Amino acid sequence: MAGIRDVAKLAGVGVATVSRVLNGSGYVSEETRKKIVQAMEELNYTPNELARQLYHKRSGIIAVLMPDVSHPFFSELVKNIETILYERGYKTMLCDTFKEKNSEKEYLNMLERNIVDGIITGVHSLDVESYQKISKPIVAFDRVLGDRIPVVRVDHKVGGRLAAQMLYESGCRNVLQFHGAKVVTSPSHERHMEFERYMREHGAGVTSVELLWNRFDTQYFKDVTRQVLAGNPDIDGVFGADLLMAYCIKAAYSQGRKVPDDLKLVAYDGTYVTETVTPEITAIEQPVPQIARELVGIICDMIEGKELKDHKVILDVKVKKGATTLNEFAEMAK
Amino acid sequence: MAGIRDVAKLAGVGVATVSRVLNGSGYVSEETRKKIVQAMEELNYTPNELARQLYHKRSGIIAVLMPDVSHPFFSELVKNIETILYERGYKTMLCDTFKEKNSEKEYLNMLERNIVDGIITGVHSLDVESYQKISKPIVAFDRVLGDRIPVVRVDHKVGGRLAAQMLYESGCRNVLQFHGAKVVTSPSHERHMEFERYMREHGAGVTSVELLWNRFDTQYFKDVTRQVLAGNPDIDGVFGADLLMAYCIKAAYSQGRKVPDDLKLVAYDGTYVTETVTPEITAIEQPVPQIARELVGIICDMIEGKELKDHKVILDVKVKKGATTLNEFAEMAK
Structure with missing residues (x-):
């Protein structure tokens, strides 16, 4: 498989220049850009996604934590969340927490380590303090996890x-x-x-x-x-x-x-x-569809660094x- | 947050040495290793997971493609698969394919690009040929995707x-x-x-x-x-x-x-x-639990490069x- 070095060699430029094109950063002349894209096509080069994620510090993955996906309510909610996340360009990592008290912790850890960009959680098996320590995007469904974490729920x-x-x-x-x-x-x-x-x-x-x-x-x-x-x-x-x-x-x-x-x-x-x-x-x-839309909207806004309009969304039953x-x-x- | 450079500086070694310790590759003396680990602890350094994944070419993520997770049979199956994958150290990326004909393709692409290590698929919206082109780990539930792809099903x-x-x-x-x-x-x-x-x-x-x-x-x-x-x-x-x-x-x-x-x-x-x-x-x-166990067993064996005992597992109803x-x-x- 062709690598970034092969592309650079064929295009007659340095690796750093190819990297700038891949990441859309820094100045590259239009002519050079064309040569690089041509070389990529010629070599059938696919940029290494992990490397690009590393660069952007984004994984494009949202963890969805629910107590039990075989439960009809949660399965319907997960289906709706997954569909809307997909439309917004995110993949869904699913975690059922019925199986273990502390699996939640592991996902918080993954959030800290940039493996997931955000967490939508409908569970609560940890102390609220564990959540409060984290400044990355988390949104709760029907759970009170402290003032900092927005919540979507019904009345x-x-x-x-x-x-x-x-x-x-x-x-x-x-x-x-x-x-x-x-x-x-x-x-x-x-x-x-x-x-x-x-x-x-x-x-x-x-x-x-x-x-x-x-x-x-x-x-x-x-x-x-x-x-x-x-x-x-x-x-x-x-x-x-x-x-x-x-x-x-x-x-x-x-x-x-x-x-x-x-x-x-x-x-x-x-x-x-x-x-x-x-x-x-x-x-x-x-x-359920409205709950899912609100949860996804909030997590995406948080990831994109937008100001939240509301930290508490209360929907009608x-x-x-x-x-x-x-x-x-x-x-x-x- | 402390980075690899800070660790190297505090330990009085080069970045490459820290990297060797993180990845368990190459020779590092016991004394140096200790100094590095101490520095990591002192700085509360968490190795960048994405960088490590990049190195190991493993993401620890399995994509699970099902037609519709809100359907009681598939939700039960996904729950069981997720639980067993979790026990085996893998995370589950969920994709419902009811929403779009070609979302399957995107996941095959993610497999090619090492974002997921394997795919467990219970769907079939693509030509069998698309699957046949891929030499990475895929296992099918109740679907015929060509001779190369193992299948788990009931009688x-x-x-x-x-x-x-x-x-x-x-x-x-x-x-x-x-x-x-x-x-x-x-x-x-x-x-x-x-x-x-x-x-x-x-x-x-x-x-x-x-x-x-x-x-x-x-x-x-x-x-x-x-x-x-x-x-x-x-x-x-x-x-x-x-x-x-x-x-x-x-x-x-x-x-x-x-x-x-x-x-x-x-x-x-x-x-x-x-x-x-x-x-x-x-x-x-x-x-369902037995189906999930077989699917996970096969995908893990494939990822770990083990020889499969059987390409067709037929379970009793x-x-x-x-x-x-x-x-x-x-x-x-x-």
Whole structure:
């Protein structure tokens, strides 16, 4: 394979001149440039990408850290992020963090060493301090990683209130909600706080079940929904993430409870899971394509050194009408 | 940040000597090595990874090309591949090819330019010739890309026969199957050929519906199942991929057909989708973790220059019993 020296030799110039042409830096006369490009073509020379990256201190790679890409919400988000990054000329390096507590650290390290140009993170397994030490581009999805790191999220407070409203107005007076591990500093807890506040304010009972940290596998969802429904025979409404609600329907059936007659449900996220099951689950939908666009927009602006307009982007949720609440109320809440 | 020059200066040696230590090449006395390492520690020097990669001609990155990571089967596969690659010290670069016909080409190009060390591909949007020209590590999942490129797949012929058997023995005599676009050279077509052969041999009617090329979105699955079921009121059994079968149940319900009484189903892949719906779908399961292990094993062997034991790895499928066929037969076929 031809190298830069061969190109320089054939063009009758020095290696440094070829290098200037490759990197678009310094002055090279038009005539010399032509000779060099001709020599490159003649020799079928491909500039060594790694060398060029080294020069530019850019790898063109963004690391995307998510808890579990096999989870329907995260897989949809990763798909959208990858597509938009690709359009912007970046490649996606994927890291699932379900497997190891500290794999996140390794990617932060790669950011420091210029192997990736930026990080989009939807996980939080490290201390916020580890993030605060880094001055390179990081954007968080639904995670609070300190003031310096911008965050994209939905309005969980509205989401929680809509869920509570739909269950309450469907007649539920004793509800249960599944929420993520409280150890994670995520704005998503707001939806559960608001859900509980609304219910209590209206005199309804609320049981909250905290899920295990960093568990997103279907076996866990299946087991936990069965146990919780069996242990709470008096509840008339449930609120939780899509897959949990799908398994709740099955658990309810197996325990002789009819959905929605005996048990009403509202799911959070609104992925395809809510519409493949029967009855279709009423859901609070997070706008995945919009979330992805905001995350990519911010990380690209940071890499390109642009001033960020906003360090906190809060997007609207919407109601996706299903058949696990009373329909007229789902309509109303829209 | 400290550079290699600072290290050399503090250690009282030349830059070339520091470089030899970093790259483990050439002779450096133990005493000098110690001085250099001490200087690195003192200056908190991190070797420039890109420079080292350039030297070693390895990036430590594997590109994983899949049609659509939001599809439950591919998301599960990507998760498993990423986990095992991570254990082996490689990072995963993800590329969804649903978005553009030729994004595949770009990744082949990156392989040529040493930006990635290898490619695991589950897609095929390019001519087989484009692959044949490349002598670097590529392994295919369920795709025929010429003799030189190893392939990992399941025994689709057995899968197709099991599906046919279960529907036939559940009483189906007029069945329909959805199969992938025939333009793609995939061993997966074998399951449909075998399914049809078995049915015809036993005197049953078979209708085959070919799906559009490279479409894996739920809206398409929803639309196509509705149309096809409405247009084929006489069929008593259906065979197709998980999500299609999930939407078939819904389409059947909406058209007043009961599952499994009026319509029996066998799904292919056996992801969690088959167990979140009601009734749970009887499925032919592809062993995703094993597929991932084989793909990663082969690509690592190729990168490390080891001789491959086998260019064709064919794994067993198994029956995952659901409630959309007669149970005793699902049991029997196990």
